[in-house]
Amino acid sequence: MTNQLDTCFAALSDPTRRAVVERLVSGPATVSELHQTHDIALPTFLRHLKVLEASGLVRSAKKGRVRTCHIEAAPLMEIQGWLEWQxxxxxxxxxxxSALASDIERNTQ
Amino acid sequence: MTNQLDTCFAALSDPTRRAVVERLVSGPATVSELHQTHDIALPTFLRHLKVLEASGLVRSAKKGRVRTCHIEAAPLMEIQGWLEWQxxxxxxxxxxxSALASDIERNTQ
DNA sequence: GCAATACTTAGCACTATGACTAACCAACTT
DNA sequence: AAGTTGGTTAGTCATAGTGCTAAGTATTGC
Structure with a gap:
């Protein structure tokens, strides 16, 4: 039972991937644009993107030779929901x- | 630079560990109490607890031979903060x- | 003091993750 | 058509994560 929460939390546990999310919330970007600011090999970076896509946090589409990525709000909201519940x-x-505490206080007065 | 967010998100990416958190938000519990509901070997379970402690999400103290665990709110709030920011x-x-959209609408009328 | 309880440590196996390079494909550009 | 750009695949390596068993320690209860 590999939950959506599992993969989303896992995806967000990496600083590179969180940085991608932080970038994408302010608008779509291509793979190379996203890659630019990260000092790692492109194939490595692409794997990070795949992890994000597998989690549902990011979607992408290819047009010509350019792949453009955008964020998906739903999974983020699911995480927020879980946290809110806790x-x-x-x-x-x-x-x-605190109710209990005031009870005790009342009874000891 | 191993961030608190890194370790917290990683900790929460496992269903067993999330279940522990879900249990602990409603009050402290001992290791065996927590272990009861999980069908895995105790040493394995203890490692999960250690991951949670390392992340700061859970604290514990030993009294006699019993270790009691409780949740720590701060890291959860840090995650909430990050999500809220996004x-x-x-x-x-x-x-x-949408502002842009209404602008265009206005101009095409 | 002996036994049961409640962890704890150590060690093994397997899988998953994150990094790299090298080589490849497909679409623009000139 | 040839070269450049943008992305992709394949393969390797090292480390970290998750499960187990077996054995150990330290309290507590009889």
């Missing part, structure tokens, strides 16, 4: 704890 | 695009 549970727990 | 840039871009 935060909610966490917050509820803190609430319970 | 979303903001992305949204701004969409705004610019």
């Amino acid at each position: 935060r909610r549970v966490w917050d509820r727990r803190l609430d319970r704890l | 979303r903001r840039v992305w949204d701004r871009r969409l705004d610019r695009l």
Whole structure:
């Protein structure tokens, strides 16, 4: 069961790939444009792009000999959703704890 | 430069480890409690816990022979922050695009 | 003190990841 | 048509990650 969250989190665990995402949120770019700012061999960089595509975070299309990449919002939102869920549970727990604390305070007065 | 984001995203890319986080947001638990619900060998499971600790997402303390784990909110918030940042840039871009679209519409009328 | 409990360490196997080079293909340019 | 550009494939290497078993340590309970 290889989840979308699995591959997305994995994709974002690499600084090169996060940099690509950071670039793509402000608009599409070609492979060479993206590659320019990274000091690694092109084939290596391409593998990073493939990881991003496999995760669904990035899509691309080839026109002539140029491949243009753009970001896909949905997977990012899925991650946000997961985090939001954790935060909610966490917050509820803190609430319970502080409620408990005031209870104790009241009873000891 | 091994970033906190690197290790946190990597930690969360594994379903076993995400399950641990999901469990810990609702309160601390011991190693065996956490292990119970996972069908893997204890040493293997312990390595997952170590990955979580190394990332800063989980802290633990040993009392007697029992180790109790709890979650740390800060790293989760750092991830949320990064995502939020991407979303903001992305949204701004969409705004610019739709503004451009209405400009064109106006000019062609 | 002996046994059970709760981890912990060490070591092995296998797969996956991230880097490289070399060579290749396909589409523009001149 | 020949060369340049933009991307791709294939193959190698080293390291890191995930699973296991077996054996060890340190508390706790009887």
